[in-house]
Amino acid sequence: MTDLRQRLESFCEGFDGAAPPVRIDEVFEERLGGEAVRLVQPRLRVRRPLPGWAVAVIAAVLVVVMATIGFLFARGSDGFLFVAATPETTEPVLLDAGSGFDAAAALITDDWPGGYPERLGNGTWITVVSDWQAGAVTPTTVWILEETGRWTPHEVAELRAVPLDGGYVRGGLLWAWVFHTSEVWNSADGVTWRLVDWGSAAPPVEPPRRLARTGETILMGGGDGGALYVSSDAGRSFTASTPFPGTLRHLWSTGEGFRAIVDSADAAGTIDLWRSGDGMGWEEMGRVSGLGDANLSWRSALSISSEALLLSDLDGPGSACDGDVYRSVDGGRIWQALDIVEWLTDGGPPFLQPACWSVASADGEWMLVGGYAAWGPPRAGVWGSRNGVDWYRIGSALAPHIGGNPAVGDPTAVTSEP
Amino acid sequence: MRAGSVAVGSEAPSETFTEFFRETEPRLRRALAAAVGGEAGREAAAEALAYGWEHWDRVRSMGNPAGYLYRVGRSRARRLRRAGPEVLVPPRVAEEPWCEPGLRGALERLSERQRVAVMLVHGFGYTTTEVGDLLGVEGGTVHKHAARGLAKIRAALGVVADD
Numbered sequence: 192m193t194d195l196r197q198r199l200e201s202f203c204e205g206f207d208g209a210a211p212p213v214r215i216d217e218v219f220e221e222r223l224g225g226e227a228v229r230l231v232q233p234r235l236r237v238r239r240p241l242p243g244w245a246v247a248v249i250a251a252v253l254v255v256v257m258a259t260i261g262f263l264f265a266r267g268s269d270g271f272l273f274v275a276a277t278p279e280t281t282e283p284v285l286l287d288a289g290s291g292f293d294a295a296a297a298l299i300t301d302d303w304p305g306g307y308p309e310r311l312g313n314g315t316w317i318t319v320v321s322d323w324q325a326g327a328v329t330p331t332t333v334w335i336l337e338e339t340g341r342w343t344p345h346e347v348a349e350l351r352a353v354p355l356d357g358g359y360v361r362g363g364l365l366w367a368w369v370f371h372t373s374e375v376w377n378s379a380d381g382v383t384w385r386l387v388d389w390g391s392a393a394p395p396v397e398p399p400r401r402l403a404r405t406g407e408t409i410l411m412g413g414g415d416g417g418a419l420y421v422s423s424d425a426g427r428s429f430t431a432s433t434p435f436p437g438t439l440r441h442l443w444s445t446g447e448g449f450r451a452i453v454d455s456a457d458a459a460g461t462i463d464l465w466r467s468g469d470g471m472g473w474e475e476m477g478r479v480s481g482l483g484d485a486n487l488s489w490r491s492a493l494s495i496s497s498e499a500l501l502l503s504d505l506d507g508p509g510s511a512c513d514g515d516v517y518r519s520v521d522g523g524r525i526w527q528a529l530d531i532v533e534w535l536t537d538g539g540p541p542f543l544q545p546a547c548w549s550v551a552s553a554d555g556e557w558m559l560v561g562g563y564a565a566w567g568p569p570r571a572g573v574w575g576s577r578n579g580v581d582w583y584r585i586g587s588a589l590a591p592h593i594g595g596n597p598a599v600g601d602p603t604a605v606t607s608e609p
Numbered sequence: 610m611r612a613g614s615v616a617v618g619s620e621a622p623s624e625t626f627t628e629f630f631r632e633t634e635p636r637l638r639r640a641l642a643a644a645v646g647g648e649a650g651r652e653a654a655a656e657a658l659a660y661g662w663e664h665w666d667r668v669r670s671m672g673n674p675a676g677y678l679y680r681v682g683r684s685r686a687r688r689l690r691r692a693g694p695e696v697l698v699p700p701r702v703a704e705e706p707w708c709e710p711g712l713r714g715a716l717e718r719l720s721e722r723q724r725v726a727v728m729l730v731h732g733f734g735y736t737t738t739e740v741g742d743l744l745g746v747e748g749g750t751v752h753k754h755a756a757r758g759l760a761k762i763r764a765a766l767g768v769v770a771d772d
Contacts (some may be wrong), residue, residue: 203732210647
C-alpha cells in the first residue's frame, strides 16, 4: 500500500465502520418519540388587507426609521466601518463613515455594481472598500470615500494588490496582506499600490500568518514550526526570533507588549500562554483553559484593554459560520465561550450564508455583526459591547441577506486564515 | 417541541424526505464524523436529520438543504462536545491491520476543514463540488483545503507526492 490515497481510502473504510449509517427508523422512533410528528409553523392569516394609503404611510415611516438607524453607526474618527450588501438588490444598504464624514452623505447609491463589499481599511483620511464580486478571484474596483462625502469607484491597475485578507491604516499608508501570494502591499491612495520589498529580510512565514503590532514593532509568526519574526521599524526589516515550541495559534498586542497562544510541546491538545515585552524574549505563563480543541480557525483577537480580549473563531466570507467568540478577562489565560451563534439565533438553527457574523473593536468597544435576516434569526443586526457579555443593539438588519464585515481604523491585531 | 412550532399531527416520512435521507445521510454523517469524531459526528448527523424532518416544509424549499443540515449538525456537535467527553477525532484504529500507522495522528493535526476535505475527497471519493455544497463553500476552496491537508499528511508520514 504505497499510495497515500489508498491509505486514506482504507482508513476511511474503517472509519465508516466506527460511525455506522444512521437508520431512518432510528431518527423517527428514537429521536421523535416513536411518532413521525412533524412540526409545522402556524400560518398567519390576514383577515382584511390594509388599504393602499396605510401601506404607503407605513413604508414611509420605515424608510425614515431605517435612515435614522444608519446614523447610529458613527463611532468617532477611528470608529467602526460597516458596509452591507443585499444579493437580491445588489445595493449596499448602510455604512458608517467612521472617518468623520457625514454618515448620511456617505451612503453608496448610484454606481455600486453589486457583490459583496470587502473592507480594506478605514483611517482618519481614507476609507477604502473593495468590490469583491461573488465568484471573482480578486476584486477589480476599490471604492473610496472622497472628502465630498461621496463614494467613487476606482479601477485598480495592479490586481494583485487588492487583498482578500483586509488591512489597516498605519503611518499614512494603507497596508494590505495578500494571502495567496504571501505578499504585503501598501498604498497612499488606495488605487496605486506598491509591493513591499523586504528583500532577503522577507519573513518566510507560512499561512495562516499571525500579526500583531505595538508602535513600530510588528510581529509576524505562523506555520507549524512556530516561526516568529520581529520588525522594529514598522515592517521595513524583520529579524528572526526564537521559534515557539509548537504551532502559533494566536498572537496579539497588549499595548505594552505581546502575548501568544501556542500549542504545548509536552501535551498534545493543550495550549500555553506566552508573553513578551519586545517580541524577542518570551516567557511561558502556563496552560490556557476554556478554548476546547486546538483546531480553531482563529481569525482575530480583539483587545479591549491590556487584560480583556475577545477571540473570534469564525470562518471568513465565502465560508460557513462555525465557531464562536471567546472572552478572556485575565489576559488570555482563561477563556469563556459566549455561544454567540446560539444567542443570535435564540437557540434556533444556525446560519448558513457567509459573513453571518463577525466582530471588530474600536475605542474600547466591541462590535458584533450578525446578519442575514432572511434566515429569521431573532437577533440579526449590529450589536455593541464593552465587556463581551452585555450586548446592546446599535443597528438592525435592514434588509434580507445583509452581509458585510466591520472594519476598524487601527486594529491591534490582524490575522489571516486560509 | 421547540417554541414557536405547533405539532399538527403525525405522518409517515414522505417519499421526498425518504429520498433525501437516502441520498444525504452518508455524506452528512461522514463529514460530521470527520469534523468532530466518529461517535459525536454520527450523533450529530442523526440529530440534524431529525431536525430536517421536523422542519421539512422549510428545509426542502432551501437551495441547499444538505448544507443547511450540516450547519445544524455542526451546531449540535458543539453542544454535545461541551456536555460530554470530547470525541473530536477519528476513533483509534491504529491497531487495525489496514490502517497506516501515523495516519490517524496526521489527520488529527489537520484543521477541521482540511480533515473533512481530505477524508471526503480522497478517502470517500466525493467530488469537491459535493463536499463544497455540504460545507457551504466553493469547490475550489475544498480543493485548496484538501491539497494543503494532503501536503501536511505527506510531510507527517514522510512520503513523497505520489498522486
